[in-house]
Amino acid sequence: MTELRITAVTSSYGRGERVLDGVDLTVGAGELAAVLGPSGCGKTTLLRVIAGFVAPDSGEVALGERIVSGPGVHVPPERRGVGIVAQEGALFPHLSVARNVAFGLTGAKRAERAARTAEMLELVGLGAYGDRMPHELSGGQQQRVALARALAPRPALVLLDEPFSALDSALRAGLRSDVRAALRTAGATAVLVTHDQEEALSTADRVAVVRDGRIAQCGTPEELYHRPADPWVASFVGDAVLLAGTADAGTATTALGAVRVGAGASGEGTVVLRPEQLRLHPVNEAAEATEAADATPTAHGQITEVRFHGHDALFLLEVPDAGRVTVRSSDAPAFRPGDRVAVSIAGAGTFHRS
Incomplete structure (x- = not known):
C-alpha cells in the first residue's frame, strides 16, 4: 500500500x-x-x-x-x-x-x-x-x-x-x-x-x-x-438550510428561532442546518393565538412544494424573514402545498461569521 x-x-x-x-x-x-x-x-x-x-x-x-x-x-x-x-x-x-x-x-x-x-x-x-x-x-x-x-x-x-x-x-x-x-x-x-x-x-x-x-x-x-468549513461547502455537500443569525454564548438567534452553535461563536454570520434537523407541526388558529403572546414564538411558514422520494420527502416552504426553507422528513403528517405549518429545530447547527 x-x-x-x-x-x-x-x-x-x-x-x-x-x-x-x-x-x-x-x-x-x-x-x-x-x-x-x-x-x-x-x-x-x-x-x-x-x-x-x-x-x-x-x-x-x-x-x-x-x-x-x-x-x-x-x-x-x-x-x-x-x-x-x-x-x-x-x-x-x-x-x-x-x-x-x-x-x-x-x-x-x-x-x-x-x-x-x-x-x-x-x-x-x-x-x-x-x-x-x-x-x-x-x-x-x-x-x-x-x-x-x-x-x-x-x-x-x-x-x-x-x-x-x-x-x-x-x-x-x-x-x-x-x-x-x-x-x-x-x-x-x-x-x-x-x-x-x-x-x-x-x-x-x-x-x-x-x-x-x-x-x-x-x-x-x-x-x-x-461540520462544513463554510456555507458554500455546506450547500455543495448535501442540502443545507442557511440562516442569517447573531450568535452569543453558544446560541444564535435566527428567523427560525434560537439555534445551539459552538461555544465560541459570536457576532453576525450564517447558521447552517441540515433539512432533517427541522420538524414540521400542524398549526391551527388557537395555537397561533396562544403562541402570539409567547416570548419565544415558533416560526411559521407555508408549504409551497412537496417532493416525495419514497424513503422520505422534501417539503419546501416560505418562512417570513427566512425565505425558502427545505425540510426533510420520513414521518411528517400528510402536508400539502398551501398548508401552514409550525417549524421547530432539533440539534445544533454550525456558525460561520460574516
Whole structure:
C-alpha cells in the first residue's frame, strides 16, 4: 500500500489561466479518497497531474517515498505504477475479458498472467466471464472488468475518473459498494474523481472538496456533512438550510428561532442546518393565538412544494424573514402545498461569521 502526497501543486492553461492553485492533499495508504467539485473546478486536471498526463507548473506529487512530479522531475505515466478506470471502462473491443485484464501483465510468465487474471476476475465477481467479449457485457460489468484490469499489475495507486456516471442510478449504488469492497480487498490506495455528492459521501474514506482550483475542505464524509468549513461547502455537500443569525454564548438567534452553535461563536454570520434537523407541526388558529403572546414564538411558514422520494420527502416552504426553507422528513403528517405549518429545530447547527 502506498501513500499519495500532493504538495502546493499549481497548473495553468496555456494562456496563463490557473486551474489548480496551491493544492495540498494527502491520501493515506489503503485509503479511498474522493475529489469532489462542480464542473470546471479543476478536479479532472488534478487527476491528470497525478497520473502524469500533465506536468504541474509547480509543486510536488509523491507516491510513497518516490517523487513522480516536482522541480526537475516528471516520471511519465507508464512508469508511475498508476492504474486508471475511465468513465466508460475503455475496454479493448477486440480482446476477450480475460485478455483485457491481462493486458498490463506483459512482464509476467504465461502461468502467472493466467493466475492473476483469474484472481482479479473473481475479485470483481466475474470469474466465469473470461471468455466473453466486451460487447456481451452490461455497462456495470464492463466497469468491473476495467477495475480488474487496473488492479491486475498491483499499481501503487488507482485513479477512478467518474466511473459510474454512465450507469443508471439503480446500478450505480450497487456497483459503488462492490468497487469499494474490491479496492479494500486488494489493499489499493485510490482516488475517485466525481461531481456526485452522494457518491463521494457514501464511497470514500476521505473527501476533498475542490472550489476554483483549491481544496475548500478535506475530511471524512461525516466531518464535511456535520461540520462544513463554510456555507458554500455546506450547500455543495448535501442540502443545507442557511440562516442569517447573531450568535452569543453558544446560541444564535435566527428567523427560525434560537439555534445551539459552538461555544465560541459570536457576532453576525450564517447558521447552517441540515433539512432533517427541522420538524414540521400542524398549526391551527388557537395555537397561533396562544403562541402570539409567547416570548419565544415558533416560526411559521407555508408549504409551497412537496417532493416525495419514497424513503422520505422534501417539503419546501416560505418562512417570513427566512425565505425558502427545505425540510426533510420520513414521518411528517400528510402536508400539502398551501398548508401552514409550525417549524421547530432539533440539534445544533454550525456558525460561520460574516
